[in-house]
Amino acid sequence: MHLGWKNWAVFVILTLIGAPWYWGLLWPHDRSLLFGMPTWAATAILASFVVSCYTAWLLRTPWDSERDSSEGEP
Amino acid sequence: MNPELLPFNYLELAFIAVYMLSLVAVGWWAYRARRDSTLKDFYLAGNGIGFIALLLTLYATQYSGNTLFGFSGRAYHIGYSWAMSIHFMTAIVVFYLAFAPKLHAYARRHSFITPTDYLDHRFQSPAINLLATLLMVVAISNYLLAQLMAMGRALEGLTDKVDPAQAYTWGVVSLALIIVIYETLGGFRAVVWTDVMQGSVLLVGFVILLVMVFLQFGSLESATKKLWAEELAAKDEAQSAKQARQSDLPVQKPGFFKKPGFSGADSELKQLAAESAGAKPAYKIKESRVGPPSSERSREWFSYILAVGIGGALYPQAIQRIYAARSATTLRRSLAVMAFLPLTTTLVALIVGIVGAANFPGLEGAQSDKILTVICHQIQATTLGRWLVVVLFSGILAAIMSTADSVLLSISSMLSKDIYGRFLAPHANERQITKLGKRCSWVIISIVAPLAIYFGLREDTSLVKLLDRKFDLLLQLAPAFIIGIHWRRMRAGPVFAGMAAGLVVALPIAFLTERGKLYGIHPGLYGLAVNLLISCGGSLLPEGAARECVKEPVTESETP
Numbered sequence: 263m264h265l266g267w268k269n270w271a272v273f274v275i276l277t278l279i280g281a282p283w284y285w286g287l288l289w290p291h292d293r294s295l296l297f298g299m300p301t302w303a304a305t306a307i308l309a310s311f312v313v314s315c316y317t318a319w320l321l322r323t324p325w326d327s328e329r330d331s332s333e334g335e336p
Numbered sequence: 337m338n339p340e341l342l343p344f345n346y347l348e349l350a351f352i353a354v355y356m357l358s359l360v361a362v363g364w365w366a367y368r369a370r371r372d373s374t375l376k377d378f379y380l381a382g383n384g385i386g387f388i389a390l391l392l393t394l395y396a397t398q399y400s401g402n403t404l405f406g407f408s409g410r411a412y413h414i415g416y417s418w419a420m421s422i423h424f425m426t427a428i429v430v431f432y433l434a435f436a437p438k439l440h441a442y443a444r445r446h447s448f449i450t451p452t453d454y455l456d457h458r459f460q461s462p463a464i465n466l467l468a469t470l471l472m473v474v475a476i477s478n479y480l481l482a483q484l485m486a487m488g489r490a491l492e493g494l495t496d497k498v499d500p501a502q503a504y505t506w507g508v509v510s511l512a513l514i515i516v517i518y519e520t521l522g523g524f525r526a527v528v529w530t531d532v533m534q535g536s537v538l539l540v541g542f543v544i545l546l547v548m549v550f551l552q553f554g555s556l557e558s559a560t561k562k563l564w565a566e567e568l569a570a571k572d573e574a575q576s577a578k579q580a581r582q583s584d585l586p587v588q589k590p591g592f593f594k595k596p597g598f599s600g601a602d603s604e605l606k607q608l609a610a611e612s613a614g615a616k617p618a619y620k621i622k623e624s625r626v627g628p629p630s631s632e633r634s635r636e637w638f639s640y641i642l643a644v645g646i647g648g649a650l651y652p653q654a655i656q657r658i659y660a661a662r663s664a665t666t667l668r669r670s671l672a673v674m675a676f677l678p679l680t681t682t683l684v685a686l687i688v689g690i691v692g693a694a695n696f697p698g699l700e701g702a703q704s705d706k707i708l709t710v711i712c713h714q715i716q717a718t719t720l721g722r723w724l725v726v727v728l729f730s731g732i733l734a735a736i737m738s739t740a741d742s743v744l745l746s747i748s749s750m751l752s753k754d755i756y757g758r759f760l761a762p763h764a765n766e767r768q769i770t771k772l773g774k775r776c777s778w779v780i781i782s783i784v785a786p787l788a789i790y791f792g793l794r795e796d797t798s799l800v801k802l803l804d805r806k807f808d809l810l811l812q813l814a815p816a817f818i819i820g821i822h823w824r825r826m827r828a829g830p831v832f833a834g835m836a837a838g839l840v841v842a843l844p845i846a847f848l849t850e851r852g853k854l855y856g857i858h859p860g861l862y863g864l865a866v867n868l869l870i871s872c873g874g875s876l877l878p879e880g881a882a883r884e885c886v887k888e889p890v891t892e893s894e895t896p
Contacts, residue, residue, distance in 0.1 A: 265434065273430055277423065277427075281420070281423065281634060281638055281641070282628050283638075285629075286630070293564065295557060298555055298556035298557035298559075298560060300560065302416075302628045306420075306422075306423070307422055307683065309423075310419075310422045310678065310679070313426050313430065313675075314429075314675040314678070314679065315675075317426070317430055317433065317672070317675040318672040318676070321433070321668050321669075321672040322672070324664075324668070325437040325440075325664045326441070327437065327664045328663070328665055
């Protein structure tokens with residue numbers, strides 16, 4: 263398994279969305295709630311969930327060592 | 337009664353005692369299951385860890401006393417900005433992708449036991465071996481110290497019949513003793529088997545905690561609105577006081593509803609704010625717990641993702657679990673599940689901290705680490721609540737002990753194999769090194785436990801502060817592990833120089849700056865920047881120019 267720059271770019275974009283540095287600049291008076299928490303916090307948590315899904319999706323591919331050797335689940 | 341106490345009756349204490357003794361029994365069982373007296377069997381259980389065991393041991397090791405006490409305390413302190421914890425715990429799994437597949441393959445091929453075995457194989461430099469081993473030992477000794485302190489804090493409130501300081505001391509001593517007994521009996525096998533128990537109890541504990549918090553204190557929405565209303569009322573009152581000072585007029589009650597920016601339709605929030613406006617908050621609001629993060633907090637957010645993501649992936653005990661996986665498939669599947677576990681763990685700690693902040697304001701500094709105990713105290717009011725707290729408390733102890741045992745085993749393996757076996761007694765056989773490793777565990781515990789008692793009783797050392805320092809050290813290993821495993825031109829000399837320079841940069845910033853961070857960035861990241869520049873830049877120079885004299889040990893077939 264080798265992650266290319268595109269995979270890392272996806273992680274960077276998701277991190278930039280997930281860390282709400284922009285929220286105070288774009289919506290300084292926003293006091294809306296989503297799932298019982300401020301919308302910016304819910305957005306951050308949802309972004310983290312997407313990172314988890316993407317990571318798990320990348321991990322669905324067998325690694326080189328699984329293909330090259332005979333090792334596997336007994 | 338003191339809300340920081342969580343008094344258990346004798347039956348409940350007996351339940352906890354039986355659970356603790358069962359861990360020693362597992363240690364004995366693992367001792368009986370040993371196959372031989374080799375280092376591989378004692379420190380990696382013969383590389384035979386399957387999917388469920390690997391997942392639960394990774395989970396129990398990664399999530400610790402910090403997660404429950406430190407993270408809920410931090411969420412209490414800074415509010416929703418601590419959602420960053422979910423990101424940085426996920427980032428650990430992301431950074432595993434950068435090196436774990438190759439490291440696992442090398443470990444199987446060359447029978448690595450400790451993280452230094454990889455470094456030795458890759459760079460063949462005694463200087464790197466020594467510096468990296470010392471760096472890892474110091475970093476995770478700090479972590480062990482934090483776990484022992486968390487043990488003391490967990491037990492200090494269990495009875496109102498004993499002085500809390502005395503209970504803290506006994507908590508540290510007794511739990512440390514249990515850990516060192518089962519660990520020296522069964523080694524990695526005992527640690528993994530107890531981790532399976534502890535990881536399961538921990539998962540159940542988090543679910544119970546979440547349910548109990550919502551049943552007892554209401555929805556997350558009500559807690560959020562309460563915090564928001566309090567903050568707005570406090571801000572409004574401060575403005576009124578300022579205006580009164582300027583015009584020398586008596587202070588008026590806050591005109592909250594006229595406040596620009598809060599003219600929305602949320603009448604419930606206005607009502608709460610109006611109610612809060614009459615009474616002064618019992619604490620000074622330093623920063624918003626519900627508003628989006630400030631620019632400094634945002635920098636800290638990115639800093640945590642990098643520092644904990646990279647540093648956490650390089651925990652020696654985690655690297656040894658990569659080695660111990662039965663197969664690459666097992667490791668890959670375990671990591672895929674691990675990617676989702678922050679949402680079941682750190683998110684719960686965040687919610688607990690928020691609900692705690694809304695309902696129990698006023699805890700400061702290390703006191704905020706006790707918010708979980710304060711919440712459990714309230715839940716204990718009913719019989720069902722009492723027993724749910726007992727199960728939850730078992731989960732808390734499980735989290736702390738499972739991390740502490742893994743760290744202790746990892747330190748003992750590095751001291752015995754990498755320091756004693758590599759430098760002091762190169763001709764020692766595996767049986768001698770294993771025996772020394774067991775003795776090391778007892779020596780380490782007898783040093784760290786008194787330190788935990790000393791720092792714990794001073795009550796000025798927050799768990800998250802301790803957590804931060806170890807990452808500053810572990811980050812300096814990143815070029816050697818994450819880049820060195822892929823890039824064959826990376827050489828020993830620049831890697832050693834980079835590691836040393838990174839430490840020279842990071843440590844003064846860590847200890848000389850007021851909050852242990854510079855502009856909200858972890859000192860280890862400044863060190864890592866210098867480290868990368870030297871290790872990569874130096875490796876790009878022609879070998880003669882870099883005065884490199886260490887030969888490249890990795891064969892062509894092993895490099896990308």
